[in-house]
Amino acid sequence: MATATAGLSDLPDDILxxxxxxxxxxxxxxxxxxxxxxRSLWRTSGAxxxxxxxxxxxxxxxxxxxxxxxxxxMPAALAAAEGPVIRKxxxxxxxxxxxxxxxxxxxxxxxxxxxxxxxxxxxxxxxFVIADDDDGFHSRRHGRYGNMxxxxxxxxxxxxxxxxxxxxxxxxxxxPSPPAAVLFLPRLAELRLRRCGVRLADLRRIVEAxxxxxxxxxxxxxxxxxxxxxxxxxxxxxxxxEEVVPSCYRIQCPAVTTLVFEACGDWPWKEGGLELDVxxxxxxxxxxxxxxxxxxxxxxxxxxxxxIRTDLHFVHSDYGDEQVQVRFWEFIQSFNATKVMKLKxxxxxxxxxxxxxxxxxxxxxxxxxxxxxxxxxEVPCEPATACKTCALFIAxxxxxxxxxxxxxxxxITRPPRTNQTGIQARxxxxxxxxxxxxxxxxxxxxxxxxxxxxxDEVSDIPGLSDHSFDCLKSYxxxxxxxxxxxxxxxxxxxxxxxxxxxxxxxQEISIDDGNHKMREHVNHMLKRWVPAGSSKxxxxxxxxxxxxxxxxxxxxxx
Numbered sequence: 001m002a003t004a005t006a007g008l009s010d011l012p013d014d015i016l017x018x019x020x021x022x023x024x025x026x027x028x029x030x031x032x033x034x035x036x037x038x039r040s041l042w043r044t045s046g047a048x049x050x051x052x053x054x055x056x057x058x059x060x061x062x063x064x065x066x067x068x069x070x071x072x073x074m075p076a077a078l079a080a081a082e083g084p085v086i087r088k089x090x091x092x093x094x095x096x097x098x099x100x101x102x103x104x105x106x107x108x109x110x111x112x113x114x115x116x117x118x119x120x121x122x123x124x125x126x127x128f129v130i131a132d133d134d135d136g137f138h139s140r141r142h143g144r145y146g147n148m149x150x151x152x153x154x155x156x157x158x159x160x161x162x163x164x165x166x167x168x169x170x171x172x173x174x175x176p177s178p179p180a181a182v183l184f185l186p187r188l189a190e191l192r193l194r195r196c197g198v199r200l201a202d203l204r205r206i207v208e209a210x211x212x213x214x215x216x217x218x219x220x221x222x223x224x225x226x227x228x229x230x231x232x233x234x235x236x237x238x239x240x241x242e243e244v245v246p247s248c249y250r251i252q253c254p255a256v257t258t259l260v261f262e263a264c265g266d267w268p269w270k271e272g273g274l275e276l277d278v279x280x281x282x283x284x285x286x287x288x289x290x291x292x293x294x295x296x297x298x299x300x301x302x303x304x305x306x307x308i309r310t311d312l313h314f315v316h317s318d319y320g321d322e323q324v325q326v327r328f329w330e331f332i333q334s335f336n337a338t339k340v341m342k343l344k345x346x347x348x349x350x351x352x353x354x355x356x357x358x359x360x361x362x363x364x365x366x367x368x369x370x371x372x373x374x375x376x377x378e379v380p381c382e383p384a385t386a387c388k389t390c391a392l393f394i395a396x397x398x399x400x401x402x403x404x405x406x407x408x409x410x411x412i413t414r415p416p417r418t419n420q421t422g423i424q425a426r427x428x429x430x431x432x433x434x435x436x437x438x439x440x441x442x443x444x445x446x447x448x449x450x451x452x453x454x455x456d457e458v459s460d461i462p463g464l465s466d467h468s469f470d471c472l473k474s475y476x477x478x479x480x481x482x483x484x485x486x487x488x489x490x491x492x493x494x495x496x497x498x499x500x501x502x503x504x505x506x507q508e509i510s511i512d513d514g515n516h517k518m519r520e521h522v523n524h525m526l527k528r529w530v531p532a533g534s535s536k537x538x539x540x541x542x543x544x545x546x547x548x549x550x551x552x553x554x555x556x557x558x
Contacts, residue, residue: 017045046081048077048081050074051090078113081118086119086122087122089127092129093130106130110128114157126156126157127163129165130168149169150173154175161187162190164188166194167194168194170196174206187212188213189213190213191210193218195221200249204250215258216253217258217259218261219260219264248275249274250275251274251276253277254279254280255280256278257282258283259278261286261287262287273297274297275297278298279306281298284335287312289315309338311341312331312332312344313346314346314347315347335369338371341372341374341375368400372403373404374405374408375404375406376408377397377407381411381491391491394409395469402471403470406477411481411483411492460494460497460498464498475505476506477505478506478507479499481512481513482511482513483512492513496509501530
């Protein structure tokens, strides 16, 4: 401990001050015991971080005393800060299932903090977090134990605020519409709302009041009843009735470069759709029910070359919409100029998705993802028959990615769970591998589940092996294959063979099959798969070869 303290003390004041910038107020104040020098550094760091977890020593039944102690220490923490202004202010409140007193009073606490002269004068970063007993972000009790916290944007230090993070606040109340010449949030560059309730009309008012907004992060956004916000009419002055369905809300985002729209699954139908005008968008992430993506549309320039990375995660829905497949392809077609794409399909994967795209000629003439250099694709591939559909989908994507250089495929053929039965099954499988390697005769498992006697042969993949692709001729250099195998089959080996034979400039193939040692099947076949006269043969055999990714620990998901 003495050595570590001495090492920190040797750091320059600026670095120590930056470290203390992130420390909770109570812990930061206690550093004076270790060093008088640290006391002055903390006071001049420009940050006050108030965290109720620093009061965990109170017994659960003493939640009133805990609230009083936490609220009573706030003025002292503000007074301890030296300097004319507080640049960063954090209020982190734990909402335990059996003590909601802190969360109920959190809104008034924040209002009191923001009314202090030091905070009102120049706070640039504000973080208001209400975390429940399940860490605040993954709780499944949200519907049962909602909090009553509110955030009035009229109370914020609007002139100086640059960063605003609000987590788990039930109601956000937008500022009144200012005169045309007045900007309410002129410097706000980053807005993160996680598990917050806000109407789309209020969201539009907030975003349009921040012309410099570059990062807009909406996660687990949910609907707030209009009555809860004190709203008695629509934006156009018309009365609100239960049967009134507002039209699509359009929000101008002239400076937004990063947009996240994630897990907003309870978007109410009566709120209408949302269109975001994002001419400067560079990064976009979407996660949600596949039938809800048609409620969100992005208005991009005709040549959306600014979009560098796109992460799309579509979740299965039982909603019976025959047009889901059409909307799916129309949605991803909006990002045809992206350079990096991560596409995850958490849903039933069948021929309809592929057939719908082929019917619309989206995959013709390499015109879908003409600029894509890196693709990460995660799709379910449960039964042996689904491998055919998966292979066809991969083939279609390769066809419309003519300059693809880096391809990562993750095929989910079993749930990522680890239990004692699974461990024993893998042990038995490893033993069978040893026996398998010592046998000259080997069996192959073809895509339709039928077995055949052969000698070290791996069959081609129908729908994939009989096509040529532009990216394989001169661009594709790195291929990563990852599998969760419910029942061992040779689809992964077939894919490895396909890329080894057809990717002319291939430098590396990475295989992670859940510790099933697929590499031991593949390595000895490498010389036969790579053509003798190919320029890549030397690189693969002497430089990269086939490597097996380090087995990953699998966490059990509830």
